Amino acid sequence: MPSLSVFTDVPLAQKLEGSLLKTYKQDDHPNKMFLAYSVCMTKEGQPWVSSMVRNIRLQIAQDPSLNYEYMPVMGMNSFIQASLSLLFGKNSQVIMENRLIGSCVPTESYGLIFQDLGFSVYEYSFWDSTKLCLDPSMLLDVVEVEVPRSETLYLQQAPRGCVFVMGNVTNCKLSQSQWIKLMSTMKSKRIFPFFDIPCQGLSTGDLEEETRFLKYFVSRGFEFFCSQSLSKIFGIYDEGVGILVVVALSNELLLCVLSQLMNYARALWLSPPSMGARIITSILCNPALQGEWKQSLEGVVDNIMLIKEKVKEKLRLLGTPGSWDHITEQKGPHSYLGLSSQQVEYLVKKRHIYIPRNGRINFTCINACNIDYITQSINEAVLFTKDSEK
Amino acid sequence: MPSLSVFTDVPLAQKLEGSLLKTYKQDDHPNKMFLAYSVCMTKEGQPWVSSMVRNIRLQIAQDPSLNYEYMPVMGMNSFIQASLSLLFGKNSQVIMENRLIGSCVPTESYGLIFQDLGFSVYEYSFWDSTKLCLDPSMLLDVVEVEVPRSETLYLQQAPRGCVFVMGNVTNCKLSQSQWIKLMSTMKSKRIFPFFDIPCQGLSTGDLEEETRFLKYFVSRGFEFFCSQSLSKIFGIYDEGVGILVVVALSNELLLCVLSQLMNYARALWLSPPSMGARIITSILCNPALQGEWKQSLEGVVDNIMLIKEKVKEKLRLLGTPGSWDHITEQKGPHSYLGLSSQQVEYLVKKRHIYIPRNGRINFTCINACNIDYITQSINEAVLFTKDSEK
Numbered sequence: 001m002p003s004l005s006v007f008t009d010v011p012l013a014q015k016l017e018g019s020l021l022k023t024y025k026q027d028d029h030p031n032k033m034f035l036a037y038s039v040c041m042t043k044e045g046q047p048w049v050s051s052m053v054r055n056i057r058l059q060i061a062q063d064p065s066l067n068y069e070y071m072p073v074m075g076m077n078s079f080i081q082a083s084l085s086l087l088f089g090k091n092s093q094v095i096m097e098n099r100l101i102g103s104c105v106p107t108e109s110y111g112l113i114f115q116d117l118g119f120s121v122y123e124y125s126f127w128d129s130t131k132l133c134l135d136p137s138m139l140l141d142v143v144e145v146e147v148p149r150s151e152t153l154y155l156q157q158a159p160r161g162c163v164f165v166m167g168n169v170t171n172c173k174l175s176q177s178q179w180i181k182l183m184s185t186m187k188s189k190r191i192f193p194f195f196d197i198p199c200q201g202l203s204t205g206d207l208e209e210e211t212r213f214l215k216y217f218v219s220r221g222f223e224f225f226c227s228q229s230l231s232k233i234f235g236i237y238d239e240g241v242g243i244l245v246v247v248a249l250s251n252e253l254l255l256c257v258l259s260q261l262m263n264y265a266r267a268l269w270l271s272p273p274s275m276g277a278r279i280i281t282s283i284l285c286n287p288a289l290q291g292e293w294k295q296s297l298e299g300v301v302d303n304i305m306l307i308k309e310k311v312k313e314k315l316r317l318l319g320t321p322g323s324w325d326h327i328t329e330q331k332g333p334h335s336y337l338g339l340s341s342q343q344v345e346y347l348v349k350k351r352h353i354y355i356p357r358n359g360r361i362n363f364t365c366i367n368a369c370n371i372d373y374i375t376q377s378i379n380e381a382v383l384f385t386k387d388s389e390k
Numbered sequence: 391m392p393s394l395s396v397f398t399d400v401p402l403a404q405k406l407e408g409s410l411l412k413t414y415k416q417d418d419h420p421n422k423m424f425l426a427y428s429v430c431m432t433k434e435g436q437p438w439v440s441s442m443v444r445n446i447r448l449q450i451a452q453d454p455s456l457n458y459e460y461m462p463v464m465g466m467n468s469f470i471q472a473s474l475s476l477l478f479g480k481n482s483q484v485i486m487e488n489r490l491i492g493s494c495v496p497t498e499s500y501g502l503i504f505q506d507l508g509f510s511v512y513e514y515s516f517w518d519s520t521k522l523c524l525d526p527s528m529l530l531d532v533v534e535v536e537v538p539r540s541e542t543l544y545l546q547q548a549p550r551g552c553v554f555v556m557g558n559v560t561n562c563k564l565s566q567s568q569w570i571k572l573m574s575t576m577k578s579k580r581i582f583p584f585f586d587i588p589c590q591g592l593s594t595g596d597l598e599e600e601t602r603f604l605k606y607f608v609s610r611g612f613e614f615f616c617s618q619s620l621s622k623i624f625g626i627y628d629e630g631v632g633i634l635v636v637v638a639l640s641n642e643l644l645l646c647v648l649s650q651l652m653n654y655a656r657a658l659w660l661s662p663p664s665m666g667a668r669i670i671t672s673i674l675c676n677p678a679l680q681g682e683w684k685q686s687l688e689g690v691v692d693n694i695m696l697i698k699e700k701v702k703e704k705l706r707l708l709g710t711p712g713s714w715d716h717i718t719e720q721k722g723p724h725s726y727l728g729l730s731s732q733q734v735e736y737l738v739k740k741r742h743i744y745i746p747r748n749g750r751i752n753f754t755c756i757n758a759c760n761i762d763y764i765t766q767s768i769n770e771a772v773l774f775t776k777d778s779e780k
Contacts, residue, residue: 005643
């Protein structure tokens with residue numbers, strides 16, 4: 001080599017995620033399966049796409065009146081307005097008072113972004129593996145107890161003044177009084193809320209219900225960030241559509257935040273991609289289409305519940321030890337199987353069923369073709385570990 | 391206000407660009423016009439779109455075999471391969487030797503990104519306002535002369551070990567020996583080249599010719615980055631399509647760089663948008679469509695030359711003092727008018743013709759409807775400043 005490479009000292013970056021998927025792909029066992037896809041799958045094992053999306057895509061392509069000029073740096077205004085209505089409702093207080101802004105964002109991996117910005121990132125799970133349920137009191141504990149700043153090496157509790165990212169918080173089923181407790185603790189500890197809404201509507205089919213807690217925070221005078229991904233609830237996976245919402249106490253404060261966001265957006269993508277935003281806007285701004293879309297979402301939710309019921313029933317028929325009610329008590333496509341790490345390991349190693357160490361799978365990956373193999377394998381894993389305990 | 395806002399100390403960000411466009415928009419003069427759009431315009435004053443793009447978009451929307459799953463984190467592989475072929479040619483040495491990688495990028499504003507990463511950014515222009523031409527010797531001067539690191543406050547020269555971003559370098563018309571001189575200086579000063587190809591083909595219509603210099607750098611054993619924007623040469627402005635290419639001395643070195651890039655891509659956009667990439671791949675991978683697209687590009691180039699000839703001719707007929715040959719001697723849509731800042735100010739303030747301070751305009755913004763007003767205004771500006779010199 002004639003000259004020295006400038007890349008000589010570039011270290012191999014640690015793989016950030018996807019190693020489970022990679023191992024799955026490298027496995028050549030005929031029965032291998034992957035139950036951790038992030039998107040909803042159809043009964044045929046294909047990524048779900050809302051029924052009208054293909055037609056709308058076609059209509060957009062046929063529309064001679066559309067131009068394909070650069071989008072505004074913050075994204076299509078009509079798209080942002082439609083997304084905000086979905087999150088906060090049409091007659092929301094913050095929208096009326098001009099106390100929020102939305103900007104298109106193409107991202108999903110907050111942990112990585114916060115890390116890159118120099119934050120220390122800690123992950124919390126509110127799954128109680130003994131009681132086999134998502135436990136709101138674990139969430140309250142994390143927020144409540146006061147820890148001095150110096151003891152942040154291994155954080156059991158959220159420190160004063162931190163940013164607290166909450167994803168899928170509806171699945172945690174906080175009571176009214178628990179919400180109030182959470183908010184007053186967050187306020188007194190000056191904890192800044194960052195809500196992540198990855199798939200509004202997919203837990204219950206009721207879009208409004210699933211973001212109602214945002215209104216609580218608004219009415220209690222909170223400022224917060226909220227990111228909403230729309231890719232998964234329309235089935236537009238190849239466009240990465242979503243918005244970032246900033247809620248502030250007044251419109252004047254927002255102007256400065258807006259100016260900062262615009263500079264970031266300008267530097268990072270200049271003009272956000274439009275296709276996904278156009279499809280979603282066409283659907284949300286047409287009441288008939290919006291109704292049809294909501295129905296298609298409800299279909300997904302019904303199907304998720306049906307799969308969970310079937311899994312539970314199959315395990316009951318197999319006589320698998322334990323109650324499996326926790327499967328149907330959890331909402332949404334992603335739920336905990338309630339298996340120990342030893343049982344998970346058995347499924348991966350012996351049965352080639354790839355699931356994360358915490359046992360949280362995507363139930364829509366289970367269908368008529370694989371449900372028997374999966375439930376029999378779970379049964380085996382449970383019996384095997386029961387035997388080895390003796 | 392009951393509580394203190396966390397946004398109280400957020401400063402209003404300085405507007406990074408677009409203030410000329412903003413002033414133009416706020417102007418309510420009936421004859422106002424903006425000659426600094428970044429994209430090519432048609433004779434009708436609309437953003438140019440390559441003729442087959444609309445049809446391809448329709449075909450893609452109609453294709454039942456396409457799925458809309460997440461893209462690979464680095465982008466559609468067929469799109470990257472097609473873009474690399476456009477840059478380096480099909481049988482290129484680096485492609486054969488696996489010494490380059492490409493990744494989809496949605497960005498255009500390098501200055502801002504480098505600034506955010508902590509670099510000091512200096513801008514150079516190689517327009518000689520006395521000789522009225524782009525002067526390659528000014529480029530050579532900037533790279534050549536050695537400056538100690540401490541004197542970097544106002545940099546006339548590129549310091550040893552810097553990253554040197556070169557955009558539209560073909561328009562500078564370096565001779566073979568000037569290229570060789572440039573490369574040997576860059577090598578000895580360990581200057582890292584970063585080429586930006588914003589609109590390959592729009593200077594001459596000859597795509598291969600305009601990136602030939604990349605082969606010089608490859609054959610001299612350079613490592614470099616190269617960004618290629620494809621939005622403007624297909625007329626897909628709303629999707630921001632482009633790639634970032636990394637050329638290294640060996641395939642082994644690339645693996646580490648690739649792992650780093652993948653982590654950035656995963657954190658920033660997870661899955662790049664696909665529509666623009668799909669359209670471009672469909673065109674580039676079909677020889678007949680590729681030929682048709684190249685013809686449409688040549689049409690744009692011919693039109694640019696025609697507009698420049700007409701502007702020159704109109705100024706000649708008006709008897710405007712000075713030679714205006716520099717207008718037709720420059721290639722591409724964006725060229726210097728060769729006006730003083732006083733003349734530019736006259737055009738903006740008195741005639742409501744919005745052009746940047748350096749007088750570099752987009753000639754495709756001139757059409758049959760506005761050419762007389764523009765040339766008469768230039769004539770007035772030149773005569774006015776001549777008078778005021780007396």
